[in-house]
Amino acid sequence: MNAFQLLSLYPRITCVPTLYFSVLSNFLVINLRSLLRTMIKAAWLDETEGIKPPPTLVGLPEVSWFGPYIPCYNRLAVEEKPWVVEVTGATAPAAPTSRTLEESLTPNQVQDSSSKVEIQVEERCLEQVQTMVVGEVLKDVDTACKLLNISPDPLTWSCVHVQKWLLWTEHLYKLPQVSTMFKELTGKDLCSMTEADFRQQSFQFGDVLYAHLDIWRSGKNKEDTGKSNLHHLHSVDDSWSDVMCNYPSQPIHLWQFLQELLLKPHNYSCCIRWLNKEKGIFKIEDSARVARLWGIRKNRPAMNYDKLSRSIRQYYKKGIIRKPEVSRRLVYQFVNPV
DNA sequence: AAAGAGGAATCGG
């Protein structure tokens, strides 16, 4: 098992919102590390002696990757158990990096005499995985920034930006409506709040929101100190004006928004995708979700596909979007393809 | 039932 193979699991990891939370939130990184350590050890034992992975890997609750944190998510952890089984299955068959060590040592020695080397290898793997996972999460944050038209730095958010972020987070993690409890707060206010403050605002989901905000804050720090190349379009020194320049709060047109979504197939191909990119023909796969995303972007909580499609139809006579020659449900075409 | 077409009133930057 090497870091790259682990990385290939990342798409599956992101499917689990709880682990997404656990990835970047400072103290939960530690729990991710302990989880990966257990996985690596399991793969190791499985290879050298045919020992099956410890049952703790399959019965997730014993693995404390959530720590004492987000208690309400233990329920989700149980629901997501199939994913864990999937991971153990995927890691066990392929474990090439441990070969060299395996050849020079008998299985028993692995545990006894080479634990130092083992720990070093583990540490290196874990470092790499952590870096890559963090990078992926930062990319997700970046995507959200573009989609919501907000800065990646919560400190610079206005009340409107805070509301957008809250709506987005609610949507992404299927939280009940909590944004109303954070009315009139700027990003600075939000950042100055402690976890206890969050919990006071929303007893049930305050901690989740706090964790999520923490991810964004961590991302911002990473960017500052580690000069991440994610925002290579603007300088490392992102001053207020720079941020506003890159995330202007200008009105966006629906057709632009749709193109934005189409440009991110990795994130949105499940709800909107090209049928023929050259001809500009695209299909809305999940009308409700696209409408919801549009509503979040425009701060229109009541947006639905009925209204969104009316807006698209306004483009007919403007010559921006039309129905393709052979009209099909939920399929549209940009008149001037990009 | 959901999607599609388009009229009409209204909203908001």
Next chain:
DNA sequence: CCGATTCCTCTTT
């Protein structure tokens, strides 16, 4: 003002 939203009726798939 203009583009988008909201609400509507009627038609099509």
